[in-house]
Amino acid sequence: MLSAITGLKALIFPESKGCPLCGRQGAPYQICRFCLQMWADLAEGLVPCTKCGRFHSGQKGEMICWECQEDEPQYIMSRAVAPFEGLVREAVHYFKFCGRRELSYPFGELMAALIVQLFPFRTFSAVVPVPLHINRLRERGYNQAALLAGVIARILEIPLQEEALLRIKETPSQTFLSRQEREANMKKAFIPGKDALLLKGKRVLLVDDVYTTGATVKECCQVLASAGVGEVYVVALAAGIVKDKKDNKPKEV
Ligand SMILES: [Zn+2]
Numbered sequence: 608m609l610s611a612i613t614g615l616k617a618l619i620f621p622e623s624k625g626c627p628l629c630g631r632q633g634a635p636y637q638i639c640r641f642c643l644q645m646w647a648d649l650a651e652g653l654v655p656c657t658k659c660g661r662f663h664s665g666q667k668g669e670m671i672c673w674e675c676q677e678d679e680p681q682y683i684m685s686r687a688v689a690p691f692e693g694l695v696r697e698a699v700h701y702f703k704f705c706g707r708r709e710l711s712y713p714f715g716e717l718m719a720a721l722i723v724q725l726f727p728f729r730t731f732s733a734v735v736p737v738p739l740h741i742n743r744l745r746e747r748g749y750n751q752a753a754l755l756a757g758v759i760a761r762i763l764e765i766p767l768q769e770e771a772l773l774r775i776k777e778t779p780s781q782t783f784l785s786r787q788e789r790e791a792n793m794k795k796a797f798i799p800g801k802d803a804l805l806l807k808g809k810r811v812l813l814v815d816d817v818y819t820t821g822a823t824v825k826e827c828c829q830v831l832a833s834a835g836v837g838e839v840y841v842v843a844l845a846a847g848i849v850k851d852k853k854d855n856k857p858k859e860v
C-alpha cells in the first residue's frame with residue numbers, strides 16, 4: 608500500500624510519468640488501480656444519495672438523503688466519482704489551486720465513464736461547466752470545471768457549451784460557510800450566457816469539480832431552467848458526505 612506521503616510527492620512533483628497521483632509506473636495520465644482502490648475505500652459503508660449523489664450512511668434503507676427529502680433539487684440527478692475526503696480532497700486541491708491542469712484528463716475520463724455507466728441510453732445536447740467569475744479566472748488561469756467538461760465532451764462526443772452560463776457575482780470562498788450561508792452567497796451569482804438560447808428544451812449535463820452543499824449547482828439549475836433548458840443532469844468529480852441532521856443546524860448567532 609502506498610503511503611500518503613508517496614502520493615503527495617507525486618502530486619507535488621508532476622514530472623513522474625506514471626500515475627499522476629502516486630507516481631507508480633504505468634500508463635501516463637492514468638490513475639492506477641491502487642489509487643482507484645483507495646478512492647473506492649473512502650466510500651466504504653456509504654451509499655450515494657439517488658438524487659444529489661452525495662454520500663450518506665443509507666441507514667433505514669433510505670436511498671435519498673434527508674436534505675434532498677426536505678428540499679428536492681431542481682435537476683434530475685447528480686452523481687460524483689468519489690467522496691470529497693482524504694486523498695481525493697488532496698488531489699482536487701492540487702488540480703484547482705496548484706496549476707495541475709493536466710489532472711483534468713484522468714479526472715474527466717473517470718467522470719465520463721461514470722456517466723456512461725449510469726446513463727447508457729441517455730443522450731445529452733450539451734456539456735455545460737459551472738463558470739468562474741472573470742476575476743477568479745484571471746487569477747487562476749483556468750476554470751477547472753471547464754477543463755473537466757471539455758474532456759467529458761470530447762470522450763462522449765457531446766458539444767461543449769461554455770457560454771451557456773455566466774458568473775456575474777464574485778463570491779467569497781464557501782469553505783467555512785453553512786448551507787444557508789452558501790445558498791445566500793450564491794443568489795444572483797449567475798445569469799444565462801449567450802448560448803443558453805441554443806439549449807431551450809434540451810437535456811444538458813452540468814459539470815463541476817466538487818459538489819458540497821449543492822448551493823452552486825442548484826443556483827445554476829435555476830438559471831438554466833429560467834432560460835428554458837429542459838432537463839439538467841449533474842456530474843462532479845467528488846461529492847461531500849451528508850452530515851447527520853443534528854450536526855447541520857444553522858449556527859446560533
Ligand atoms: Zn496511483
Ligand SMILES: [Zn+2]
Pocket residue numbers: 656657658659660661671672673674675676
Ligand atoms: Zn441528496
